[in-house]
Amino acid sequence: MTAVATATAEPEAQMTSTRFRPHEILRIARLHTVNPSIFFGVPWMILGFAWLISVVIAAIITGAGAPSDQVQEGMRYSWAVLSPQWYLVAVGVQAIAFTFSFALGFGATRRDYWLGTSAMFVLVAVEMAVAIATLVQLEKLTDGWWIGAGMFDTLWYGQQGWWFDFYSTFALELAVLFIGAGATTVYMRWRMRGMLTLLIGAIVLIVGCVAITTFAGWWPQVVSWFAAIGLVGVFSLLLAFAVVAAVAGYLVIRRATPR
Amino acid sequence: MTATVVRASGLTKRYGSFTAVDGVDFALEENRIYGLLGRNGAGKTTIMQLLTGQLFPNAGELEVFGRTPAEHADVLRRLCFIAESQRYPEDFHAQHVFKAAPWFFENWDASFAERLIADFRLPLKRPIKKLSRGQLSAVGVIVGLASRAPLTFFDEPYLGLDAVARHIFYDRLLEDYAEYPRTIVLSTHLIDEVANLLEHIILIDQGRILLDRDAEEVRGSATTVAGARAVVEEFIGTRPVIGRESLGGLASVTIDGRLDQAERVRAAQLGLELAPVSLQQLIVHLTGTDLAGTAEQEAAA
Numbered sequence: 001m002t003a004v005a006t007a008t009a010e011p012e013a014q015m016t017s018t019r020f021r022p023h024e025i026l027r028i029a030r031l032h033t034v035n036p037s038i039f040f041g042v043p044w045m046i047l048g049f050a051w052l053i054s055v056v057i058a059a060i061i062t063g064a065g066a067p068s069d070q071v072q073e074g075m076r077y078s079w080a081v082l083s084p085q086w087y088l089v090a091v092g093v094q095a096i097a098f099t100f101s102f103a104l105g106f107g108a109t110r111r112d113y114w115l116g117t118s119a120m121f122v123l124v125a126v127e128m129a130v131a132i133a134t135l136v137q138l139e140k141l142t143d144g145w146w147i148g149a150g151m152f153d154t155l156w157y158g159q160q161g162w163w164f165d166f167y168s169t170f171a172l173e174l175a176v177l178f179i180g181a182g183a184t185t186v187y188m189r190w191r192m193r194g195m196l197t198l199l200i201g202a203i204v205l206i207v208g209c210v211a212i213t214t215f216a217g218w219w220p221q222v223v224s225w226f227a228a229i230g231l232v233g234v235f236s237l238l239l240a241f242a243v244v245a246a247v248a249g250y251l252v253i254r255r256a257t258p259r
Numbered sequence: 260m261t262a263t264v265v266r267a268s269g270l271t272k273r274y275g276s277f278t279a280v281d282g283v284d285f286a287l288e289e290n291r292i293y294g295l296l297g298r299n300g301a302g303k304t305t306i307m308q309l310l311t312g313q314l315f316p317n318a319g320e321l322e323v324f325g326r327t328p329a330e331h332a333d334v335l336r337r338l339c340f341i342a343e344s345q346r347y348p349e350d351f352h353a354q355h356v357f358k359a360a361p362w363f364f365e366n367w368d369a370s371f372a373e374r375l376i377a378d379f380r381l382p383l384k385r386p387i388k389k390l391s392r393g394q395l396s397a398v399g400v401i402v403g404l405a406s407r408a409p410l411t412f413f414d415e416p417y418l419g420l421d422a423v424a425r426h427i428f429y430d431r432l433l434e435d436y437a438e439y440p441r442t443i444v445l446s447t448h449l450i451d452e453v454a455n456l457l458e459h460i461i462l463i464d465q466g467r468i469l470l471d472r473d474a475e476e477v478r479g480s481a482t483t484v485a486g487a488r489a490v491v492e493e494f495i496g497t498r499p500v501i502g503r504e505s506l507g508g509l510a511s512v513t514i515d516g517r518l519d520q521a522e523r524v525r526a527a528q529l530g531l532e533l534a535p536v537s538l539q540q541l542i543v544h545l546t547g548t549d550l551a552g553t554a555e556q557e558a559a560a
Contacts, residue, residue, distance in 0.1 A: 024332060027362040034355045035348065094349045101346040104313050106363040107335040107408075254330065257314050259346060 021112075028103060028116020029123070038091060039124050043084040050080040051151050058149030068148035075150030081132065081157065085176050092121070092180025096188060101258035114250045117181065121246075125173035132157075133165035156231055164232065171239035178242045182249035188256035262289040264410055264442050265310060269319035272305050272466075279305040281466035282319060287410075290440040294457035294474070296450055298546055302466040303446040304342060307412050310444075311340040323410070339364060339408035341399035343415040347387045353398055354383040357405075364406035371435070372405035378427045392419030400428050404435055413445045417452050425452060432456065450539040454478075460538070464546045474538075481541050482518055485511040486531035494531055501544040513544060 032039060054075065061071050095117055103113045136152040144150055152158070157165050186194045213219055226234065265287035272280040280302045287293060295303050308314040309321060312328035312335060321327060328334045347356065357376070361367040376383065379397040387395070396418045403411050417425055433456065436443065447453055460477050462470035470477065481501060484491055488510040495514055502513035513536055518526070526533055536544075 021332070027359075030362060031348070031359050034359050035350055035352075038349060098346050099348040102348055102351075104311075105341055105345055106359070107311075107338050107340075108363065109330045109332050109335060111330060112332065255315060257308075 024108070024112045025116045025119065028108060028113050029120040031099065031103060032095065032117065032120045038094070039120065040127075043087060043091075043128065046084045046087055047081075050083040054078060054080050054151040055145055055147065055149045058144065059147055062148055068144075072144050072148045072150045072153075075144075076154050078150060078154050080151045081154055082172075084128070085172065088124075088173065088176045089180040092177040092182075093184045095120075096181050096184035096253070097259075100188065100253070100256070104258050110253050110256065111250075114253050118178075118246055118250075121174060121177040121181070124177065125170045128173050129166045129169035132169045133162050136165050137162055160231070168231070168235045171235040171242065174242040175238045175245070178245035178249065182245035182252070185249045185252040185256055188258070189252050261291075263287070264289050264324060266322045267310075267319065268321075270306075270309060270316055270321055271318040272302075272309060272314060273317045278466050280309065280316075283463070283466070283468050285461055285468060285471055287442055287444065288459075289409075289442055292436065292443045292445065292456055292458045294450075294453060294460045295444055295446040295463070296448070296460060296542060297446075297463040298448055301463045301546075303463060304344075304414055305466075306463070307340055307414060307444065307446060308342070310410075311335070311338050311412065313340070336363075336365065337409040338412070339403055339406040339410075340412040341402050341414065343396075343399070343418060345399060351387050352384055353381055353387060353390070353394075356387075356398060356402065357383075360402055360406065364408055366407035366439075368405050368407060372401055375401045375404060375427075375431065378431070379424055393421060393424060394419075396420050397424065404428075404431055407435070407439050407441065410442045411444070413443065415447055415449075416445065417447060417449050429453075429456060450542055451537060454538040457538075462542055462545060469545055477541065478535065478538060479517050481513055481515055481536040481544075483511055483513045483534045483536055483540075484526065484531050485509070485534065486529070490529050490531060494526060494529060502540070513540070 058071055058075065062068050099117075100110075100113060104110070108116075132152060136158045139145060139150070139152045140158055144153070156168060183195070183198065186198050190197070213222055229237075263286050265285075267286070268284045269282045270280055270284070271278065271282050283306070295306065297303050305314065309316055310323055310328060312323075312330065315329060324334045324337055326334050328338070353376075357369075357372055360372070361369065379394075379401065381394055381397050381401065382390070387398070390398070396416055397420065400413065400416050400420075403413050403416070416428060420428065432443070445453060445457070454474075457474045460470060460472060460474050461468060472480075483502075484494060486494075486509070488505055488508050491510045491512055495512055499515040500512055501515050504511045518533065523533060
């Protein structure tokens, strides 16, 4: 009986002395990079391939005799720069669906798992944001990679400077990763029933908002509000959404069970 | 004096209306090898998932190293559990598993792991998804052995392993256990393969514990008596019978309980053969009794 008592007392003392252990959180981030192709390799492959296609298309159009400045203007509406986002939603899903079960088997806590994974998401978002914001500047500097191709200097990019491009990409990356991961925590905790509830709830919420706005005739106010907050405001909203998904994911995963 | 590593009382896990683990009580002592035995779907994996904090019990109390295991880093770091149906991160290769293992297991022995990888001829650079069932089992076995976790679980380690690999596992486990004592829980339905390894047996069926006893005691707790049917019947008298087979005038009856010296001598004089019962036979008798029981009741009614 005494042996049991000491065995109980000892971890108690350890628990209180070192509650926050960065090493146990960071090893989760390392776990995500053991196979670097998932977070770094594939997104860049997608981006690289999209870039190649954009350049080839620009070369073909220019070669066919279209004026280079018009080509660049037309390619402003290319979505190629967003191509890795869809993949990153899947990365967010897989991080929870597969790596979570594995980390639990290796003796990680759910708390450390989510914190480590979040750290990894922030790292990936920063890395992508720095790279894309810089590539926008490079593309402008080289005047569309010397042939008038437009891939990065498109949509909202390249209009308000490096920092804005960085901020908008960071918010977007973080949002897609945390939405994918957060939704998957719902599955891991409540399985299919939870997923359907979440999906139906989200649809009801969106349709409800649209209906209320339409019947109350608030659309002009909504449009002017968005115009007032501007692009910075929109991406700040997106970032806030990512933070909400991150906090919700933390609360949900604390009682999630692996498959 | 040995310490108690795990203490469970009234431990229950339900999935909707299905009760996977039904109010079980047991304790695991330090530095022993336990066999968690039972048929498929008996609740073996669920118990291990509860013990490792992967599942949350619906009722009952559970202490592992003195605490509830779920979400307690100081408990979990002493555990190692690679489930039979373990999921690995997308595109993981076996080498990735062994690269990450030292970050999670403080006693990880890399050279031991390398030796085991060579022993099992595990291809390191093949995606886990492409591994055969036996190779997948080998990954779990290697992690379980090389982690040297104070409480290590092996979930169906023999699944798909060939005879040589099973033998390697058996040898390496005993060797390493002798050098680095720890508590080992081995779940399997292939009982004969591991029978000699086990020091203590916990037999579960339909979420309940049927037997929780020292392995030596279990092995000696039943005897098969064979010979001419009339003589056998007379010899066993009113002893509890757990199995009965007959062919023509011959009968082979397994009885619960051990025979003393005088009884053995008498059996020899009557020309009866006495044989020890293998663990597997005994467990088949014990977990198969449900069927036999209902059949007898029906016949009686």
